[in-house]
Amino acid sequence: MAMFQRVPLKVKLLSHFKGELPRYETIHASGMDVRATLDEAMTIAPGARAMIPTGITMEIPPGFEIQVRPRSGLAAKQGVTVLNTPGTVDADYRGEVKIIVINLGETPVEVRDQDRIAQFVLCPVVQADIEVVSELGSTDRGAGGFGSTGVRA
Numbered sequence: 001m002a003m004f005q006r007v008p009l010k011v012k013l014l015s016h017f018k019g020e021l022p023r024y025e026t027i028h029a030s031g032m033d034v035r036a037t038l039d040e041a042m043t044i045a046p047g048a049r050a051m052i053p054t055g056i057t058m059e060i061p062p063g064f065e066i067q068v069r070p071r072s073g074l075a076a077k078q079g080v081t082v083l084n085t086p087g088t089v090d091a092d093y094r095g096e097v098k099i100i101v102i103n104l105g106e107t108p109v110e111v112r113d114q115d116r117i118a119q120f121v122l123c124p125v126v127q128a129d130i131e132v133v134s135e136l137g138s139t140d141r142g143a144g145g146f147g148s149t150g151v152r153a
Contacts, residue, residue, distance in 0.1 A: 018113070
């Protein structure tokens with residue numbers, strides 16, 4: 001039996017919503033699969049992006065966000081991924097959630113009504129209190145970045 005913290009998530013179905021609510025497909029899944037709500041199929045050309053409606057709005061509890069993440073099968077098999085991965089749905093947003101996808105594959109991809117197109121992951125949010133300082137603490141790494149730690153041991 002999974003022992004997860006459960007957080008209420010209010011979902012409002014818009015007039016064009018049809019099909020199934022986002023849901024966890026396995027007992028230990030961290031992401032809920034979300035489906036396209038389309039009147040007709042859409043084709044995404046190679047290199048093109050699209051906004052796919054879900055037909056839902058949400059009331060995310062304060063202190064949380066929904067992260068919109070790609071589905072690995074779509075990415076691996078068809079080259080379709082979420083463009084701004086992870087996308088963020090803030091707790092104060094009340095509009096329709098649309099999924100921004102891009103086709104990185106070499107052939108057009110058809111998205112049909114009720115295709116599972118992304119995952120929603122409910123995540124806690126921590127906000128920073130910015131403090132301007134004249135010096136930062138030192139580390140062994142220092143300012144080294146972008147490959148400074150090497151590829152092999």
